[in-house]
Amino acid sequence: MAEFxxxxxxxxxSAAVAPAINAHPEAAVVDATCGAGGHTAAILGRGRxxxxxLIDRDPAALAHARTRLAGSACPLEFRHARFSELGKILDELQIPQISALIADVGVSSHQLDAGERGFSFRADAPLDMRMDPTRGQTVAELxxxxxxxxxxxxxxxxGEEAEARRIAAAIVAARPETTGALASVVENAMSGRARRALGKRIHPATKTFQALRIFVNAELDELEALLEVGPQRLCVGGRMAVISFHSLEDRMIKRRFAALSRAPQVPRELPLTAAQLPKASYAVPAGFPRKGVQADEAERARNPRSRSARLRVIERVMP
Structure with a gap:
């Protein structure tokens, strides 16, 4: 049996989006980062x-998801695509609105563990880092x-790297082509004070690897596209749930959801009653923390990657 x-x-x-899915059983759901299909499996355990x-830019992820979800009673559609292609996909499938959209953004555990993909400094491999290995520039080429x-x-x-200039100069001087070489260059370039500040748990090259991966995959541009199109496709009562793993992503999600939750501004001098004032079309679901949800201690112990994860949810409450 395959391990996932x-x-x-x-x-x-799955608990956050289940009310929307169960209230609209006739509607489709989008898993915009299907990975190995774990989040979809959890959703199918709560409703139909x-x-x-299921969308992913990584063909290997789609293959994992197909295997995991084989035999599902729910009809599944798999698409090799990026966030920015979501609207096109839904149009092609003639799906004007959806009951839920979920996304787990950033690099996946499968990608990190596949040493040959070049995402991690834990295994020496060519510097690739493309989430979609069929197109785009590799980190080595960059x-x-x-x-x-x-x-x-x-x-x-x-990468929000404080010693960016120092590290950049060392990288350009060496032009490394493998993950091991890049990690070594960064570690040697970083000041002792900066290394001590990181402590023993964080590798000196962590922020550099993050920055290069985000850049070659245009991750923030793609996330912006998802945050623009996703809410527009929700039906009334539909929910969008997004998990992020670092502050750059979370700030984007937080700001976008906050903007959606604000009612349109009208001039104060207009003689409108409270009932006549325009209402926001979106809101954080009742009972869901506005600051989002993080993993509890038990999950953090089981799955160390969950330590930095944060889930935010928005619901469409008006057309």
């Missing part, structure tokens, strides 16, 4: 949507030509 990674916050996510559209200033800005913006 435990999906982060699977119970909390009309069908589930580092072969990038200049110090551009790389430093990339490390600051996407």
């Amino acid at each position: 990674h435990v999906s982060v916050l699977a119970e909390q996510l 949507p009309a069908r589930v559209i 580092l072969a030509t990038i200049e110090v200033g551009e790389l430093a800005e990339l490390l600051r913006r996407f």
